[in-house]
Amino acid sequence: MPTESLPIVEFAGVMKRYGDGPTILDNVSFKAERGDFISLIGPSGCGKSTVLKLISGLNPISGGKIVVDGMSPKGAVEKLSFVFQEPTLLPWHTVEKNVELPMRLHGVAAASRAEVAERCLSLVGLSDRKEYYPRQLSGGQKMRVSIARALSVSPKILLLDEPFGALDEMTRDHLNEELLAIRQQLAWTAFFVTHSVAEAVFLSNRIIVMSANPGRIHSEVRVDLPYPRTEETRQSAEYQKLVAEVSKILRSVERLKA
């Protein structure tokens, strides 16, 4: 009961280094509320992808504390899903079978797998492509399948590591809108790593700007543009003001690095 009001992810003074290597993350603290869409942005080497890995419990932390949905990251692993820059689909499986994969790995019965896959594919608008093989799809379609696959386990937290980085701008804009539309239907908390300020502003309600060497949280920007956001949002003066503001912060962080 009390977990509902607690932050879904909490970092308290988190430190991370690999062996005797340099400190990757230094004293990172933040709280993510349920339903937050948080973008992590910053120069390369600032450890933004590492934050995602630590939430997923894949790597142990070197200091501090992480709480995910009231437990340790390792315990909460079934509540989250990953989307990478690469679609990482199995080429020998159809779109449908690819979406079913995580359920299959978790031992979900075949009948209910198909049902869930169907639903997730319709969320990303690919119901008519379920018999296709990945090589028959465009880059944007592959990424949609990858998102459908991530949604198939009904995650509470979605970790997205530059998922649209390899796509052209038009496709990227479309997928951004689709991602938000899906979020209207399913309530998950998102952590989104990106290099694109415009994308971060469009998607998030919070943007965490990080600085490098060692990775620290530099500042946080709240984006109070109302959801649902559409193409009109991109035209609005507030949106463009925020993009300019975040770009400025990012530039100052980059300078700090140099």
Added chain:
Amino acid sequence: MRRIPGFLKKLLPALTGVGMIFVWYFICISLSADHRFLLPSPSEVGHAFLEKGGALWGGAVTTGGGALAGFGVSVALSFVIALILSLSPLVRASLYPYLMILQMTPVIVIAPILILWVGPGFRSVTTITFLICFFPMVVNTTQGLISTDRNLVDYFRMCKASKWQEIWLLRVPSALPYFFTGLRIGATLAPIGAIVGDYIAGNSAGGQGGLGFLTIIYSSQFQMGALFATAIVGCALGFVFVAAVVALSWLSLHKWHESFSRTDA
């Protein structure tokens, strides 16, 4: 360059074949009488086919059986060994030299040992075929099993997939193209292995001699036409093996693998 119509492209190999038979025929008739025996004419070879049809068919069946058995054992064993080899670089480092030795050992030399161990005939032929096919198959499959896309492996680990799931749902399917490459090499070697095996360790008891045994008989009798016919049968056997493997690999790969994509055909 002008495009060659499709039907002509398919007809070309057949036309070359007919041309080559003509060339063969003209070489034959231009040979002097005392050299004529060196090269049988196409009609002599055709005649040998008619005359020795039964023996050749029986030989093909025997050799084909030995080749299939040796090839089958090789497929199964190379797959299992490749799985073991794929487990760690340490296992590979400690076993690879011995696989090499297996490949380097001249079959002719160990044939007498094999005859003593497993007995002449079918079992020796199978063993020799296996020895000849095994190495390229195990090397290819191992290479496939350790070449799995790193991103996919990471994805499986993030999904908390078991080692077992990682092997069967990820590593094995992604090794299939390599596996079939090994199979294709093995398929060309299997009939040769079975003929060589039959030649050096065959058993003709009960008329069960294979093509290797027929080779011994015909060469001792200077039956050049029959020898040519035997070679052609052996060749055909090889084609049957390769065709079967090609069909099998098409069935399992054509839907998803890049090598079958139409755009770069």
